[in-house]
Structures are given as C-alpha cells and as structure tokens.
Amino acid sequence: MPIEVNLDVMLAKRKMTLTKLSNSIDITIANLSILKKGRARAIRFSTLEAICKELNCQPGDILRYIPEDGEE
C-alpha cells in the first residue's frame, strides 16, 4: 500500500512507548501494533485525532504517501 505509517518514528521523537500511548488514548496495544506495522486497512478520524492530540503532531507526521513504481 502506498500509504506509510510513521507512528514508530513519532513515538521515538516523543520518547513514548506504544503501551503508554495505548493507555492514554484508550486503544488496545494489538490495534496500535496493527497500525504501526502498516497492516491496517483504514483509520478512524477519532483515532487519528486522539493520536495527534497525544503526540502533539499533525496527521501528515504519522501518515505519508509514497507513490508506487510507475506512478507519477
């Protein structure tokens, strides 16, 4: 998928663990792990909002579009 999730980068920048984020935004570690590993099919606005609020960042800091081979 051409959307890359940079949650681990942001967590490292904020010196926060996945467990702590999980506790503060009330989303299970399993689900956050799916998101971090890029296996998620979709992300709710409410989830994105909670992550951005907790990490004090923009959605663009977590998600990045990478064109596939052959795409302009």
Added chain:
Amino acid sequence: MTGKFPFIKAVSIVLSIVWYLQWFFLAVLIVISVLIATDNSIINTDKLEGFHIQFARLDIQNTASADDAQSNVFLTNGEGRLHIKDAGYNFIYLRLLSVFIDTLLYIFIIYMLKKIFAGVKTGVFFTRQNGIYIKYIAYAILGLALIPEIINYFVNLHISETLVIEGIVFKARFGFDFRTVFLALLIFVIAKAFIRGAELKEDHDLTI
C-alpha cells in the same frame, strides 16, 4: 455456550460416521469393480436389478386393436428399469463409474463440511476461506446433479442405439434433477455472500 456443546458434538459425530461410511462404501465399490473385472463368476450380474433408463419417446410399432385396425401407439417421458440377461459388462462398468463419481463427490463435500465445522469448534468460523469451502460444496453438488446424469444419458443412448426389440423404438433423453441444480445455485449465492461478509468483517477488524 454449554447449551451449544451437545449440538456441536452431535454434528461432529454424525459427520465422522458419514465420513467413514463413505470411505467404506468406496472400498466396497472398488472391490466389486475388481471382482467383476477379474472373475465374472463371483458376482452374478444377471441378478442386478436392471438398469435405470429414461426415454423421451418409446414408439410401439405394428399395434393392432380388437378390430385389427393399425394405431400409432407411443409412450413419452418414461423411465423404468430395463432388465437384460447375459448382457455385456460395459453397461455395468459405466454404472459403476457413475456411482464411483457420486461417492467421490460425497467424500469431497463431507471433507469440506468437516473443515468448515472445525472452524465452528475453534470459534474461527466467519472467514473468507470458509466461504471458499462453501463455494466448493456448491460446485460438488452441481457435479452430483449433472455428472451421473451425463453418464446415464450416454448409457441410455447406447442402449437405444444397440438394443433391438421387435416393434419398439427407444429414444434416449437427457434429464437431470433441477432441484439439485437449484440447490447448488442457492449455495453458490450464499457462498458469495459469505465471502463478501467475511471481507467486510476483515475490513472492520483492520480499521483502527
């Protein structure tokens, strides 16, 4: 959950019994085929209950009524059992082939049911793979409806072309059980819906 357990156990037992019975039946079928092929004297094929035939039309010729008037007499859409003493074994082999295919398809269906049921026992049931198994069952039921009938048609065609009975002309017809085909189509549609449902569930599960 405890209330459901006896039902799950009962279905599991029934599936296992039918599974082993089908394999036993297949083994018996193979033994009979080998016996017929190797030593005809062991099995008296003349005692078989005839061959099931279907005919589109049976013309009875040279009929005469009480006043000696000639009439055109025929039967249509008939079926019955045709008994031929001292017949060649080709018909029997074809019939055995038909039963053999039937048995294999039943074994395949039960195998698929066992796989689906294994998911019920473990609690992982609503998956795309189970939908694919249901689709395979639909194909197998379609095969059950059509393949033996195709073989039967060729047997009947062969009989109608080779068997000469004075005054009677056979015309073979192809007939299949529409209800079985309809059932297969119904299961096919359910399988498609199941697969779509499982995909939606997967999407939902992977939405964070």
